[in-house]
Amino acid sequence: MQGRSWFRIVSLIVGFAFLYIPIASLIVYSFNASKLVTVWGGFSTKWYGELIRNEQILNAAWLSLRVAAITATIAVILGTLAGMVLARFGPFKGRTLFSGLTTAPLVMPEVITGLSLLLLFVTLEQLIGWPQGRGMTTIIIAHVTFSMAFVTVIVQSRLAQMDESLEEAALDLGARPWKVFFLITLPIIFPALLSGWLLAFTLSLDDLVIASFVAGPGSSTLPMVIFSKVRLGVSPDINALATILVVAVAIGVAIAGVMMTRQQKARDRDAQMALAANQQMIESLKKG
Amino acid sequence: MKWLRRWLPSGRTVVTSVPYLWLLLFFLVPFVIVLKISFSTAQIAMPPYAPLLHWMSDKVVQVQLDFSNFLFLIQDNLYWKAYLTSIGIAFVSTVLCLLIGYPIAYSIARSDPSRRNILMLMIVLPFWTSFLLRVYAWIGILKNNGLINNALMALGIIDQPIQMLQTDFAVYIGIVYSYLPFMILPLYANLEKMDLTLLEAAEDLGCRPWEAFLKITLPLSVPGMIAGCLLVFIPAVGEFVIPALLGDPGMLMIGKVLWTEFFNNRDWPVASAVAIALLLFLVLPIMYLDRAQNRADEEGERN
Numbered sequence: 001m002q003g004r005s006w007f008r009i010v011s012l013i014v015g016f017a018f019l020y021i022p023i024a025s026l027i028v029y030s031f032n033a034s035k036l037v038t039v040w041g042g043f044s045t046k047w048y049g050e051l052i053r054n055e056q057i058l059n060a061a062w063l064s065l066r067v068a069a070i071t072a073t074i075a076v077i078l079g080t081l082a083g084m085v086l087a088r089f090g091p092f093k094g095r096t097l098f099s100g101l102t103t104a105p106l107v108m109p110e111v112i113t114g115l116s117l118l119l120l121f122v123t124l125e126q127l128i129g130w131p132q133g134r135g136m137t138t139i140i141i142a143h144v145t146f147s148m149a150f151v152t153v154i155v156q157s158r159l160a161q162m163d164e165s166l167e168e169a170a171l172d173l174g175a176r177p178w179k180v181f182f183l184i185t186l187p188i189i190f191p192a193l194l195s196g197w198l199l200a201f202t203l204s205l206d207d208l209v210i211a212s213f214v215a216g217p218g219s220s221t222l223p224m225v226i227f228s229k230v231r232l233g234v235s236p237d238i239n240a241l242a243t244i245l246v247v248a249v250a251i252g253v254a255i256a257g258v259m260m261t262r263q264q265k266a267r268d269r270d271a272q273m274a275l276a277a278n279q280q281m282i283e284s285l286k287k288g
Numbered sequence: 289m290k291w292l293r294r295w296l297p298s299g300r301t302v303v304t305s306v307p308y309l310w311l312l313l314f315f316l317v318p319f320v321i322v323l324k325i326s327f328s329t330a331q332i333a334m335p336p337y338a339p340l341l342h343w344m345s346d347k348v349v350q351v352q353l354d355f356s357n358f359l360f361l362i363q364d365n366l367y368w369k370a371y372l373t374s375i376g377i378a379f380v381s382t383v384l385c386l387l388i389g390y391p392i393a394y395s396i397a398r399s400d401p402s403r404r405n406i407l408m409l410m411i412v413l414p415f416w417t418s419f420l421l422r423v424y425a426w427i428g429i430l431k432n433n434g435l436i437n438n439a440l441m442a443l444g445i446i447d448q449p450i451q452m453l454q455t456d457f458a459v460y461i462g463i464v465y466s467y468l469p470f471m472i473l474p475l476y477a478n479l480e481k482m483d484l485t486l487l488e489a490a491e492d493l494g495c496r497p498w499e500a501f502l503k504i505t506l507p508l509s510v511p512g513m514i515a516g517c518l519l520v521f522i523p524a525v526g527e528f529v530i531p532a533l534l535g536d537p538g539m540l541m542i543g544k545v546l547w548t549e550f551f552n553n554r555d556w557p558v559a560s561a562v563a564i565a566l567l568l569f570l571v572l573p574i575m576y577l578d579r580a581q582n583r584a585d586e587e588g589e590r591n
Contacts, residue, residue: 008398011391012407018388019414022425022465025435029428039433082307089300094308101311103578107519109526109570111543112563115550116318119560123321145314148307177299198416206419209528209543213550223420230424230533234431242421249416253409 023246030239047240057225064205064222067136071143072200076193079151087159105149114213117142134216142214143204151196158192191260326357326560357561370540378524381463385520388464389471397479408476415469423462423533430458454536462530471516478512518577522570542566
């Protein structure tokens with residue numbers, strides 16, 4: 001066993017070093033005074049100042065954040081419906097096609113998704129005059145289409161784990177299906193919806209290829225601006241942007257972690273109380 | 289109220305049809321259009337292709353199928369090379385991902401249960417930061433006056449910087465780095481639920497630990513390996529960002545070729561034909577992945 005635990009520790013250390021050293025290097029060099037990103041020229045925060053003054057980046061970031069928030073919200077609604085259909089509705093006509101359509105966007109190369117959506121938008125504009133030109137709306141539609149697949153997978157697997165007897169009990173007691181969904185199912189799968197929302201938000205904020213195809217002139221998202229800058233070589237203000245992003249993600253994950261632990265504890269407590277109440281009732285029944 | 293309910297579709301139909309219609313309109317129909325345009329000829333117009341359907345005077349639709357785009361793809365060596373390069377690069381990266389990801393997934397699955405979740409969280413955490421920026425980080429590490437070359441030269445191991453950026457090596461690193469979580473997640477899920485008493489039984493019967501690993505753990509983890517490999521291979525074939533930022537500018541990967549045809553040459557029909565051909569390459573692995581996932585779901589439901 002000694003030899004094997006040594007192997008485990010080494011492979012974990014090497015693995016995590018591989019994953020985290022590049023991110024750490026981005027952060028360290030964002031505080032570098034020198035413009036040559038990899039030559040250390042002393043500590044400085046001037047690139048942050050330059051970033052805040054860069055209007056092109058700020059505009060793109062604002063557009064990307066709005067697109068990501070709207071995308072994530074629509075994707076969670078559609079993905080939850082699709083997950084319900086796949087996990088609860090059993091076989092129906094066209095189910096195979098439906099399940100194929102929900103998994104294919106997960107692995108479809110982005111260049112294909114981007115190209116095909118752009119051609120759809122162009123065709124639709126010719127046929128019915130909508131969408132007029134391309135911009136925020138077309139980016140949102142494209143992002144919803146590929147990110148709802150991820151939400152569907154998360155919701156579906158959460159529903160598969162969930163104890164169906166709770167829903168069945170509510171239905172037996174006369175609750176309407178939609179009431180069961182909103183009062184029983186939704187609260188139980190809420191953490192899955194939250195992580196689905198965050199995932200869709202991140203995917204949308206991160207997407208370069210699909211947005212490049214479906215965005216019109218004048219609607220550059222943040223990754224598009226970063227890409228055109230980075231293509232010409234390293235630039236320290238991008239390092240500053242990366243650092244801000246990493247810190248934001250770390251804070252977000254920490255908050256989500258604390259929230260989920262707290263919720264889990266509350267649920268455990270509720271379950272214990274229910275159990276205790278049940279026990280009391282049995283005792284009193286026995287006495288009676 | 290009763291007559292109203294008869295006319296309105298049932299709740300079930302509504303719930304099914306909303307996401308269904310969305311996916312049909314924004315995922316399936318676009319492919320039909322791509323297929324259609326791949327059979328069209330390029331024109332200097334907006335949109336830059338000739339219409340496929342012509343309404344004749346007697347209201348008969350004449351369909352013009354133009355196979356020249358596909359003939360062009362077949363005859364031009366560039367496209368064959370691009371497809372072969374993409375598949376080769378994706379294959380090597382997938383194997384590297386498996387070789388690096390397996391020990392990590394194995395180590396996490398066999399570590400203390402209380403630590404597993406936090407370790408897996410650390411594996412997926414980089415995935416939450418921007419993919420583009422993580423690829424960008426490697427430019428600073430790999431370039432001629434980057435971290436690795438500077439460190440090696442400071443240690444006196446080399447006098448001249450080694451050219452690493454703009455090589456195949458850099459593309460492998462970029463793909464492995466970006467897609468490693470996709471390999472580790474299914475492998476971990478598989479290794480974690482494995483029945484460890486099998487290993488105990490093997491060791492009781494005199495198997496050495498590494499023999500038990502080769503004869504029991506490895507064969508049982510094949511489904512996880514297949515799922516992980518497909519999740520890395522399929523997107524890697526069409527990858528655009530990584531070869532564009534880390535690879536040789538002259539390197540032909542199919543995602544890049546499609547991008548150039550579309551944005552630089554503005555040849556939409558050829559770009560569509562490239563997309564259709566790429567899809568034909570990927571249809572089998574995608575279908576296989578879908579089947580593997582359905583099987584895993586069924587097994588999960590049975591347990």
